[in-house]
Amino acid sequence: MTTRTVPSVSSSVSELGHSGIREVVNIALTMPGCIRLEVGEPNFPTPSHIVEAAVASARSGNVRYTGSAGLLSLREKVVRKLAAVNHIEAQANEINIGAGGIGGIAAAFAAILNPGDEVLLPDPGWPNYRMMLAWAHGVAVGYPLRPEAGFLPDVDEISALITPRTKVLVINSPSNPTGTVFPPSLIEELTALAVEHRIFLLSDECYDELIFEGEHLSPASFCTDGRVISAYTFSKTYAMTGWRVGYVVADQRVSDNITKVLESNSSCVPAVSQKAAEAALDGPRDQVMAMVNAYRTRRDRCADLLKEAGILINRPSGAFYLMADVSSSRLGAREFAFSLVRNKAVGVAPGTAFGQVASHAVRISLASSDADLMEGIGRLVQHLGETAG
Numbered sequence: 001m002t003t004r005t006v007p008s009v010s011s012s013v014s015e016l017g018h019s020g021i022r023e024v025v026n027i028a029l030t031m032p033g034c035i036r037l038e039v040g041e042p043n044f045p046t047p048s049h050i051v052e053a054a055v056a057s058a059r060s061g062n063v064r065y066t067g068s069a070g071l072l073s074l075r076e077k078v079v080r081k082l083a084a085v086n087h088i089e090a091q092a093n094e095i096n097i098g099a100g101g102i103g104g105i106a107a108a109f110a111a112i113l114n115p116g117d118e119v120l121l122p123d124p125g126w127p128n129y130r131m132m133l134a135w136a137h138g139v140a141v142g143y144p145l146r147p148e149a150g151f152l153p154d155v156d157e158i159s160a161l162i163t164p165r166t167k168v169l170v171i172n173s174p175s176n177p178t179g180t181v182f183p184p185s186l187i188e189e190l191t192a193l194a195v196e197h198r199i200f201l202l203s204d205e206c207y208d209e210l211i212f213e214g215e216h217l218s219p220a221s222f223c224t225d226g227r228v229i230s231a232y233t234f235s236k237t238y239a240m241t242g243w244r245v246g247y248v249v250a251d252q253r254v255s256d257n258i259t260k261v262l263e264s265n266s267s268c269v270p271a272v273s274q275k276a277a278e279a280a281l282d283g284p285r286d287q288v289m290a291m292v293n294a295y296r297t298r299r300d301r302c303a304d305l306l307k308e309a310g311i312l313i314n315r316p317s318g319a320f321y322l323m324a325d326v327s328s329s330r331l332g333a334r335e336f337a338f339s340l341v342r343n344k345a346v347g348v349a350p351g352t353a354f355g356q357v358a359s360h361a362v363r364i365s366l367a368s369s370d371a372d373l374m375e376g377i378g379r380l381v382q383h384l385g386e387t388a389g
Helices: 020-028 047-060 071-086 100-112 130-138 153-162 184-197 252-265 270-282 285-307 333-344 372-385
Strands: 095-098 117-124 139-146 165-171 200-202 228-233 246-249 319-323 361-367
Touching: 020 333, 047 270, 071 095, 071 270, 071 333, 095 252, 095 285, 100 130, 100 165, 117 130, 117 228, 130 139, 130 270, 139 153, 165 246, 165 319, 184 200, 200 285, 228 285, 228 319, 246 333, 285 319, 285 372, 361 372
Parallel strands: 117 139, 117 165, 165 200, 200 228
Antiparallel strands: 095 246, 228 246, 319 361
Protein backbone atom coordinates (compact mmCIF):
# COMPACT_ATOMS: atom_id res chain seq x y z
CA MET A 1 0.00 0.00 0.00
CA THR A 2 1.33 3.43 -0.92
CA THR A 3 1.53 5.86 1.99
CA ARG A 4 0.34 9.31 1.04
CA THR A 5 1.62 12.38 2.83
CA VAL A 6 -0.71 15.36 2.72
CA PRO A 7 1.18 18.56 1.81
CA SER A 8 1.66 21.10 4.56
CA VAL A 9 -0.59 24.13 4.83
CA SER A 10 0.37 27.76 5.41
CA SER A 11 2.20 27.92 8.73
CA SER A 12 1.52 31.64 9.16
CA VAL A 13 -2.23 31.05 8.90
CA SER A 14 -2.18 27.85 10.96
CA GLU A 15 -0.43 29.65 13.82
CA LEU A 16 -3.01 32.43 13.73
CA GLY A 17 -5.77 32.31 16.32
CA HIS A 18 -9.41 32.94 15.47
CA SER A 19 -10.81 36.36 16.31
CA GLY A 20 -11.70 36.56 20.00
CA ILE A 21 -14.91 38.31 18.99
CA ARG A 22 -15.96 35.45 16.75
CA GLU A 23 -15.16 32.89 19.43
CA VAL A 24 -17.82 34.51 21.62
CA VAL A 25 -20.16 34.86 18.64
CA ASN A 26 -19.92 31.13 17.94
CA ILE A 27 -20.99 30.35 21.51
CA ALA A 28 -23.77 32.96 21.52
CA LEU A 29 -25.24 31.56 18.30
CA THR A 30 -25.88 28.21 20.01
CA MET A 31 -27.84 29.83 22.86
CA PRO A 32 -31.45 30.83 22.10
CA GLY A 33 -32.31 34.11 23.78
CA CYS A 34 -28.70 35.14 24.31
CA ILE A 35 -28.25 38.92 24.63
CA ARG A 36 -25.85 39.86 21.85
CA LEU A 37 -23.54 42.73 22.87
CA GLU A 38 -20.38 41.27 21.35
CA VAL A 39 -20.68 42.05 17.65
CA GLY A 40 -20.80 45.42 15.89
CA GLU A 41 -23.99 44.88 13.93
CA PRO A 42 -26.75 47.51 13.96
CA ASN A 43 -30.05 46.17 15.29
CA PHE A 44 -31.92 48.51 12.93
CA PRO A 45 -33.32 47.21 9.64
CA THR A 46 -31.80 48.35 6.38
CA PRO A 47 -33.88 51.40 5.31
CA SER A 48 -36.75 50.30 3.06
CA HIS A 49 -35.80 52.43 0.05
CA ILE A 50 -32.45 50.61 -0.08
CA VAL A 51 -34.13 47.20 0.02
CA GLU A 52 -36.64 48.18 -2.63
CA ALA A 53 -33.86 49.39 -4.94
CA ALA A 54 -32.13 46.02 -4.65
CA VAL A 55 -35.36 44.13 -5.33
CA ALA A 56 -36.08 46.26 -8.39
CA SER A 57 -32.55 45.72 -9.64
CA ALA A 58 -32.81 41.95 -9.27
CA ARG A 59 -36.19 41.83 -11.00
CA SER A 60 -34.81 43.82 -13.90
CA GLY A 61 -32.19 41.12 -14.47
CA ASN A 62 -29.28 43.10 -13.06
CA VAL A 63 -27.60 40.00 -11.64
CA ARG A 64 -24.51 39.77 -13.85
CA TYR A 65 -20.86 40.34 -13.09
CA THR A 66 -19.78 43.94 -12.80
CA GLY A 67 -16.31 45.32 -13.31
CA SER A 68 -13.99 44.17 -10.54
CA ALA A 69 -13.59 47.74 -9.27
CA GLY A 70 -17.37 48.04 -9.04
CA LEU A 71 -20.14 49.69 -11.02
CA LEU A 72 -19.01 52.98 -12.51
CA SER A 73 -22.35 54.51 -11.50
CA LEU A 74 -21.72 53.57 -7.85
CA ARG A 75 -18.15 54.81 -7.90
CA GLU A 76 -19.31 58.13 -9.32
CA LYS A 77 -21.80 58.46 -6.46
CA VAL A 78 -19.02 57.62 -4.00
CA VAL A 79 -16.97 60.44 -5.55
CA ARG A 80 -19.76 62.88 -4.67
CA LYS A 81 -20.13 61.47 -1.15
CA LEU A 82 -16.40 61.78 -0.49
CA ALA A 83 -16.45 65.41 -1.59
CA ALA A 84 -19.51 66.30 0.48
CA VAL A 85 -18.81 64.33 3.67
CA ASN A 86 -15.06 63.73 3.82
CA HIS A 87 -13.84 66.70 1.75
CA ILE A 88 -11.80 64.34 -0.41
CA GLU A 89 -11.41 65.06 -4.11
CA ALA A 90 -11.21 61.69 -5.84
CA GLN A 91 -11.80 60.24 -9.29
CA ALA A 92 -13.87 57.15 -10.04
CA ASN A 93 -10.74 55.26 -11.12
CA GLU A 94 -9.29 55.79 -7.64
CA ILE A 95 -12.15 53.90 -5.99
CA ASN A 96 -12.63 50.15 -5.61
CA ILE A 97 -15.82 48.56 -4.30
CA GLY A 98 -15.09 45.65 -1.97
CA ALA A 99 -16.92 43.19 0.26
CA GLY A 100 -17.41 45.61 3.14
CA GLY A 101 -14.67 47.71 4.67
CA ILE A 102 -12.79 44.50 5.41
CA GLY A 103 -12.60 43.63 1.72
CA GLY A 104 -11.13 47.00 0.85
CA ILE A 105 -8.59 47.02 3.66
CA ALA A 106 -7.47 43.45 2.93
CA ALA A 107 -7.06 44.25 -0.77
CA ALA A 108 -5.08 47.38 0.10
CA PHE A 109 -2.66 45.39 2.28
CA ALA A 110 -2.18 42.84 -0.47
CA ALA A 111 -1.67 45.62 -3.01
CA ILE A 112 1.15 47.43 -1.19
CA LEU A 113 2.98 44.93 1.04
CA ASN A 114 6.06 42.89 0.27
CA PRO A 115 7.15 40.00 2.54
CA GLY A 116 8.66 41.36 5.75
CA ASP A 117 7.18 44.87 5.49
CA GLU A 118 6.19 46.21 8.90
CA VAL A 119 2.73 47.60 9.57
CA LEU A 120 2.05 49.83 12.58
CA LEU A 121 -1.29 48.83 14.15
CA PRO A 122 -3.29 50.39 17.00
CA ASP A 123 -3.52 48.50 20.30
CA PRO A 124 -6.36 48.12 21.14
CA GLY A 125 -7.42 47.73 17.53
CA TRP A 126 -9.65 45.70 15.27
CA PRO A 127 -8.23 42.12 15.34
CA ASN A 128 -8.74 41.53 11.63
CA TYR A 129 -5.79 43.80 10.79
CA ARG A 130 -3.40 41.29 12.32
CA MET A 131 -5.24 38.35 10.79
CA MET A 132 -4.88 39.85 7.31
CA LEU A 133 -1.14 40.30 7.72
CA ALA A 134 -0.71 36.55 8.27
CA TRP A 135 -1.43 35.92 4.59
CA ALA A 136 -0.40 39.33 3.22
CA HIS A 137 3.09 38.56 4.60
CA GLY A 138 3.33 41.77 6.61
CA VAL A 139 4.76 42.08 10.12
CA ALA A 140 2.48 43.61 12.75
CA VAL A 141 3.99 46.18 15.13
CA GLY A 142 1.58 47.50 17.75
CA TYR A 143 1.45 51.05 19.05
CA PRO A 144 -0.46 51.71 22.30
CA LEU A 145 -3.70 53.62 22.78
CA ARG A 146 -3.74 53.99 26.55
CA PRO A 147 -6.95 54.55 28.55
CA GLU A 148 -5.30 57.26 30.65
CA ALA A 149 -4.60 59.17 27.42
CA GLY A 150 -8.18 58.85 26.24
CA PHE A 151 -7.16 56.00 23.91
CA LEU A 152 -5.28 58.53 21.76
CA PRO A 153 -1.86 57.61 20.35
CA ASP A 154 1.38 59.37 21.24
CA VAL A 155 3.02 60.53 18.02
CA ASP A 156 6.51 60.34 19.53
CA GLU A 157 5.92 56.73 20.61
CA ILE A 158 4.85 55.80 17.10
CA SER A 159 7.85 57.59 15.63
CA ALA A 160 10.18 55.54 17.84
CA LEU A 161 8.69 52.32 16.38
CA ILE A 162 9.42 53.22 12.76
CA THR A 163 12.28 51.28 11.17
CA PRO A 164 13.62 51.00 7.61
CA ARG A 165 11.17 48.09 7.18
CA THR A 166 8.07 50.12 8.15
CA LYS A 167 5.67 50.37 5.20
CA VAL A 168 2.28 51.39 6.60
CA LEU A 169 0.80 53.27 9.55
CA VAL A 170 -2.81 52.24 10.21
CA ILE A 171 -5.11 54.65 12.02
CA ASN A 172 -8.76 54.07 12.89
CA SER A 173 -11.00 57.00 13.81
CA PRO A 174 -13.72 56.74 15.01
CA SER A 175 -12.15 53.73 16.68
CA ASN A 176 -13.18 50.14 17.04
CA PRO A 177 -13.15 49.11 19.91
CA THR A 178 -12.88 52.37 21.89
CA GLY A 179 -15.18 54.78 20.03
CA THR A 180 -12.48 57.47 20.25
CA VAL A 181 -12.54 60.20 17.61
CA PHE A 182 -9.06 61.56 16.93
CA PRO A 183 -9.00 65.38 17.04
CA PRO A 184 -8.05 67.10 13.76
CA SER A 185 -4.71 68.28 15.17
CA LEU A 186 -3.73 64.67 15.92
CA ILE A 187 -4.77 63.49 12.44
CA GLU A 188 -2.55 66.23 11.00
CA GLU A 189 0.40 65.16 13.20
CA LEU A 190 0.03 61.50 12.25
CA THR A 191 -0.18 62.39 8.58
CA ALA A 192 2.92 64.56 8.87
CA LEU A 193 4.70 61.61 10.50
CA ALA A 194 3.83 59.38 7.52
CA VAL A 195 5.09 62.06 5.14
CA GLU A 196 8.33 62.51 7.11
CA HIS A 197 9.11 58.79 7.06
CA ARG A 198 7.82 58.17 3.53
CA ILE A 199 5.34 55.48 4.49
CA PHE A 200 1.72 54.77 3.58
CA LEU A 201 -1.08 55.92 5.87
CA LEU A 202 -4.07 53.58 5.83
CA SER A 203 -7.02 55.43 7.35
CA ASP A 204 -9.85 53.12 8.43
CA GLU A 205 -12.90 55.39 8.47
CA CYS A 206 -15.64 52.78 8.52
CA TYR A 207 -17.49 54.70 11.26
CA ASP A 208 -16.99 58.12 9.64
CA GLU A 209 -20.64 59.17 9.87
CA LEU A 210 -21.26 57.87 13.41
CA ILE A 211 -20.07 60.91 15.35
CA PHE A 212 -21.60 62.02 18.67
CA GLU A 213 -19.27 64.90 19.54
CA GLY A 214 -16.25 66.47 17.94
CA GLU A 215 -15.15 66.50 14.32
CA HIS A 216 -13.95 63.71 12.08
CA LEU A 217 -11.10 64.69 9.75
CA SER A 218 -10.09 62.51 6.81
CA PRO A 219 -6.31 62.71 6.19
CA ALA A 220 -6.82 62.39 2.44
CA SER A 221 -8.70 65.69 2.53
CA PHE A 222 -5.40 67.55 2.93
CA CYS A 223 -2.66 65.03 2.13
CA THR A 224 -2.81 64.48 -1.62
CA ASP A 225 0.61 63.03 -2.46
CA GLY A 226 -0.75 59.49 -2.91
CA ARG A 227 0.31 57.97 0.42
CA VAL A 228 -3.14 58.00 2.07
CA ILE A 229 -5.43 55.02 1.52
CA SER A 230 -8.95 55.52 2.94
CA ALA A 231 -11.41 52.73 3.71
CA TYR A 232 -15.18 53.02 4.21
CA THR A 233 -18.23 50.79 4.44
CA PHE A 234 -22.00 50.92 4.03
CA SER A 235 -22.39 48.37 6.83
CA LYS A 236 -22.48 50.64 9.87
CA THR A 237 -23.95 53.91 8.57
CA TYR A 238 -26.84 52.29 6.72
CA ALA A 239 -27.32 49.06 8.72
CA MET A 240 -26.17 47.05 5.70
CA THR A 241 -23.79 44.52 7.28
CA GLY A 242 -25.07 41.51 5.33
CA TRP A 243 -25.10 43.32 2.00
CA ARG A 244 -21.27 43.32 2.05
CA VAL A 245 -20.45 46.62 0.37
CA GLY A 246 -17.57 48.94 1.19
CA TYR A 247 -15.01 50.94 -0.72
CA VAL A 248 -11.37 51.91 -0.60
CA VAL A 249 -9.89 55.10 -2.04
CA ALA A 250 -6.28 55.34 -3.20
CA ASP A 251 -4.24 57.05 -5.88
CA GLN A 252 -4.31 55.49 -9.35
CA ARG A 253 -1.11 53.46 -8.94
CA VAL A 254 -2.29 51.80 -5.72
CA SER A 255 -5.89 51.60 -6.90
CA ASP A 256 -4.89 49.59 -9.97
CA ASN A 257 -3.10 47.07 -7.75
CA ILE A 258 -6.17 46.85 -5.51
CA THR A 259 -8.34 46.10 -8.55
CA LYS A 260 -6.00 43.24 -9.48
CA VAL A 261 -6.38 41.77 -6.00
CA LEU A 262 -10.17 42.01 -6.19
CA GLU A 263 -10.15 40.45 -9.66
CA SER A 264 -8.34 37.43 -8.26
CA ASN A 265 -10.23 36.90 -5.01
CA SER A 266 -13.86 37.85 -5.63
CA SER A 267 -14.37 39.06 -9.23
CA CYS A 268 -16.82 41.67 -7.95
CA VAL A 269 -19.32 42.55 -5.24
CA PRO A 270 -22.85 41.31 -6.13
CA ALA A 271 -24.58 43.71 -8.52
CA VAL A 272 -27.76 43.92 -6.44
CA SER A 273 -25.76 44.94 -3.37
CA GLN A 274 -24.05 47.65 -5.38
CA LYS A 275 -27.42 49.00 -6.57
CA ALA A 276 -28.58 48.98 -2.95
CA ALA A 277 -25.51 51.02 -2.05
CA GLU A 278 -26.40 53.53 -4.77
CA ALA A 279 -29.85 53.93 -3.23
CA ALA A 280 -28.23 54.47 0.18
CA LEU A 281 -26.15 57.35 -1.16
CA ASP A 282 -29.04 58.88 -3.11
CA GLY A 283 -31.73 58.41 -0.49
CA PRO A 284 -32.98 60.46 2.47
CA ARG A 285 -30.75 60.98 5.50
CA ASP A 286 -33.42 60.96 8.20
CA GLN A 287 -33.03 57.29 9.10
CA VAL A 288 -29.24 57.62 9.31
CA MET A 289 -29.59 60.55 11.70
CA ALA A 290 -32.19 58.64 13.73
CA MET A 291 -29.74 55.75 14.16
CA VAL A 292 -26.92 58.09 15.21
CA ASN A 293 -29.20 59.77 17.75
CA ALA A 294 -30.26 56.38 19.10
CA TYR A 295 -26.62 55.31 19.52
CA ARG A 296 -25.86 58.57 21.34
CA THR A 297 -28.76 58.01 23.74
CA ARG A 298 -27.67 54.43 24.36
CA ARG A 299 -24.10 55.62 24.93
CA ASP A 300 -25.27 58.04 27.61
CA ARG A 301 -27.50 55.52 29.41
CA CYS A 302 -24.98 52.69 29.30
CA ALA A 303 -22.07 54.91 30.33
CA ASP A 304 -24.07 56.02 33.35
CA LEU A 305 -24.76 52.41 34.33
CA LEU A 306 -21.10 51.43 33.99
CA LYS A 307 -19.96 54.53 35.85
CA GLU A 308 -22.35 53.77 38.69
CA ALA A 309 -20.84 50.27 38.87
CA GLY A 310 -17.33 51.76 38.86
CA ILE A 311 -16.24 49.99 35.67
CA LEU A 312 -16.60 52.66 32.96
CA ILE A 313 -13.31 53.13 31.08
CA ASN A 314 -14.28 55.62 28.39
CA ARG A 315 -17.12 57.77 27.09
CA PRO A 316 -16.88 57.37 23.31
CA SER A 317 -17.39 60.24 20.89
CA GLY A 318 -18.19 58.05 17.89
CA ALA A 319 -18.80 54.54 16.53
CA PHE A 320 -21.00 52.45 18.85
CA TYR A 321 -18.84 50.77 21.48
CA LEU A 322 -18.08 51.10 25.19
CA MET A 323 -15.17 49.61 27.11
CA ALA A 324 -15.78 48.23 30.61
CA ASP A 325 -13.13 47.33 33.19
CA VAL A 326 -13.47 43.72 34.41
CA SER A 327 -10.09 43.51 36.13
CA SER A 328 -11.81 42.82 39.47
CA SER A 329 -12.82 39.37 38.19
CA ARG A 330 -10.52 36.52 39.13
CA LEU A 331 -11.09 35.07 35.66
CA GLY A 332 -9.32 37.64 33.49
CA ALA A 333 -11.09 39.41 30.62
CA ARG A 334 -11.02 36.56 28.12
CA GLU A 335 -12.33 33.89 30.47
CA PHE A 336 -14.79 36.38 31.95
CA ALA A 337 -16.33 36.92 28.51
CA PHE A 338 -16.66 33.16 27.97
CA SER A 339 -18.09 32.68 31.46
CA LEU A 340 -20.55 35.53 30.99
CA VAL A 341 -21.98 34.13 27.77
CA ARG A 342 -22.19 30.59 29.12
CA ASN A 343 -23.58 31.41 32.56
CA LYS A 344 -25.56 34.62 32.01
CA ALA A 345 -26.36 34.36 28.28
CA VAL A 346 -24.73 37.72 27.52
CA GLY A 347 -22.14 38.07 24.79
CA VAL A 348 -19.41 40.72 25.04
CA ALA A 349 -16.08 40.92 23.25
CA PRO A 350 -12.98 40.29 25.40
CA GLY A 351 -10.43 43.10 25.35
CA THR A 352 -7.72 40.53 24.64
CA ALA A 353 -9.19 40.22 21.13
CA PHE A 354 -7.97 43.75 20.41
CA GLY A 355 -4.41 43.53 21.74
CA GLN A 356 -2.59 43.87 25.05
CA VAL A 357 -3.57 47.33 26.28
CA ALA A 358 -7.24 46.40 26.83
CA SER A 359 -6.55 42.94 28.26
CA HIS A 360 -8.35 43.96 31.47
CA ALA A 361 -11.53 45.03 29.66
CA VAL A 362 -14.48 43.93 27.55
CA ARG A 363 -16.13 45.73 24.66
CA ILE A 364 -19.89 46.32 24.71
CA SER A 365 -21.65 47.03 21.42
CA LEU A 366 -24.28 49.76 21.53
CA ALA A 367 -25.79 48.41 18.32
CA SER A 368 -28.26 46.30 20.32
CA SER A 369 -31.68 47.30 21.60
CA ASP A 370 -32.12 49.52 24.64
CA ALA A 371 -33.78 46.68 26.54
CA ASP A 372 -30.97 44.22 25.75
CA LEU A 373 -28.33 46.76 26.76
CA MET A 374 -29.94 47.50 30.11
CA GLU A 375 -30.48 43.83 30.92
CA GLY A 376 -27.12 42.73 29.54
CA ILE A 377 -25.11 45.30 31.49
CA GLY A 378 -27.08 44.39 34.62
CA ARG A 379 -26.10 40.73 34.22
CA LEU A 380 -22.50 41.70 33.46
CA VAL A 381 -22.22 43.73 36.66
CA GLN A 382 -23.83 40.89 38.62
CA HIS A 383 -21.41 38.31 37.15
CA LEU A 384 -18.47 40.57 37.87
CA GLY A 385 -19.45 40.55 41.52
CA GLU A 386 -19.87 36.79 41.51
CA THR A 387 -16.41 36.24 40.01
CA ALA A 388 -14.53 38.90 41.96
CA GLY A 389 -11.04 37.82 42.93
